[in-house]
Amino acid sequence: MTFRLYDTATREVRDFVPLEPGKVSIYHCGLTVQSAPHLGHIRKEVVFDVLRRWLTRQGNDVTVIANVTDIDDKILARSAQVGVPWWAHAYRFERELHDAYAALGCIPPTYEPRATGHIPEMIELVGTLLERGHAYVAPDGSGDVYFDVRSWPAYGELSRQRLDEMEPAADADPRGKRDPRDFALWKGHKETEPQTASWPSPWGRGRPGWHLECSAMAGKYLGDAFDIHGGGLDLRFPHHENELAQSRAAGREFARYWMHNGWLTAAGEKMSKSLGNGALVSEVVKRYPPRAVRMYLAQPHYRSAVEFSDDSLAEATAALERIDSFLDRAGEVAPAAELPEAFVAAMDDDLGTPKAFAVLYETVRQGNAALNAGDDAAASARAGEVRAMLEVFGLDPADPAWAGSIAPADDRLGTIVDELINQLITERARAKADKDFATADAIRDRLTGLGVELTDTRDGTAWSLAKEG
Secondary structure, eight states: OOOEEEETTTTEEEEOOOSBTTEEEEEEOOOBOSSOOBHHHHHHHHHHHHHHHHHHHTTOEEEEEEOBBOOOHHHHHHHHHHTSOHHHHHHHHHHHHHHHHHHTTOOOOSBOOBGGGGHHHHHHHHHHHHHTTSEEEOTTSSOOEEEOGGGOTTTTTTTTOOGGGSOOOOSSOGGGOSSTTOEEEEEEOOTTSOGGGOBOOTTOSEEEOHHHHHHHHHHHHHOSEEEEEEEEGGGIIIIIHHHHHHHHHTTOOEEEEEEEEOOEEETTEEOOTTTTOOOBHHHHHHHSOHHHHHHHHHSSOTTSOEEOOHHHHHHHHHHHHHHHHHHHHHOOOOSOOOOOHHHHHHHHBTSOHHHHHHHHHHHHHHHHHHHHTTOHHHHHHHHHHHHHHHHHHTOOTTSGGGTTTSOOOOHHHHHHHHHHHHHHHHHHHHHHHTTOHHHHHHHHHHHHHTTEEEEEETTEEEEEEOOOO
8 A cells, every 4th residue: 555645735634655766855943943843842842753754764774854943032031031142042952952862762764954053045045036026125124025926826726715715824923014914034133132133134134034944944855856844833824935936936846745733732722832721741741641642643534633531541551561461571572573463554545554553453462372381483473563563663672772661670570479479370360160159259459459450351461561650
């Protein structure tokens, strides 16, 4: 089956055909580093990390560019509030973003350009748009340069909106605009802003508009045309709409597929800094194992909304413990196992992680049944498949990314504990067969008191560590 991906631009699931066979180019919008990243931000990172792993598993050479927006109105405002230079403020939270990447096992981007490092490319792009008649310098002497949305008839094609129905662009003073929907390409320097937050340009000192940055950086590293552009659903308009318009107006084909992940919500609202309901990655991974947090973010379909809750994180933790328990019982497995066909079909169908996780859970169930039946060969085969699937999700416990996040254990102790618990499970099964239910219940209660949870199935009884709390 060919990998198929939902394209936001066409509103359909399409066969994914890269520009160059065997090579895939991806640009996804990184964080504006104004404050610490929360799970709403990092969900996008996990989604695109799973996409990258799946495309790589299929034999592609994948290049991922994810920018850092380190100059922006919000960064200037926040840094002024706390009384530190804007560049120091941005760098602090850029480091926190990298820590969040690492905490959740995300492969770093192939390259991570900063907006402030690409001012010449941005000035060049503005110059091209002026030459082509799609931009103009504000007549009020502010040094602002705007994109003329009415000069580009296709404006609104990504978000499927009519120009006359759009709200005014709120990214600059409207006094210098021909149309309130025109958006800023270049912002003239203001006396109230630090001099360091401006650069020389043909239109006077200033800084780039937010939308301009990504078009310039994507073009710099991926060329005029590349395969996939994406980010959170909230970026579709106006950010990605404006990127598309200015890039196409400058004569660049730009992205061939657009991919957007759904929001992480809290109490039904998009998780954001402004709502004050963000769960910081640095805090969540103190309460739950980082692998479980990643699993919680990876399991729902990327286009669905996910409600943040401690119950959901606890469920992901328990599910991961059951998977790890099976792998521990199964012991060593061959590292190059094939993926189950149903798993491949699910992932090829628009990165269908819910169905793919269902295959993972079923394989664990079959593996536990094989262990209970004494079929070590079948159990080992299932364990190899489980490891292969976990690798695609970025959850393989043997991955060096998780070194330090999984407590080391003496293999002999694990074997002893497993043998003792299984002996008690056998005694309980014998008591039940003899209709000695009092003894069977006493054994269960004894294990429960030790923090061991039993699960009775038609294939036998499996054990796992009970959830804390």
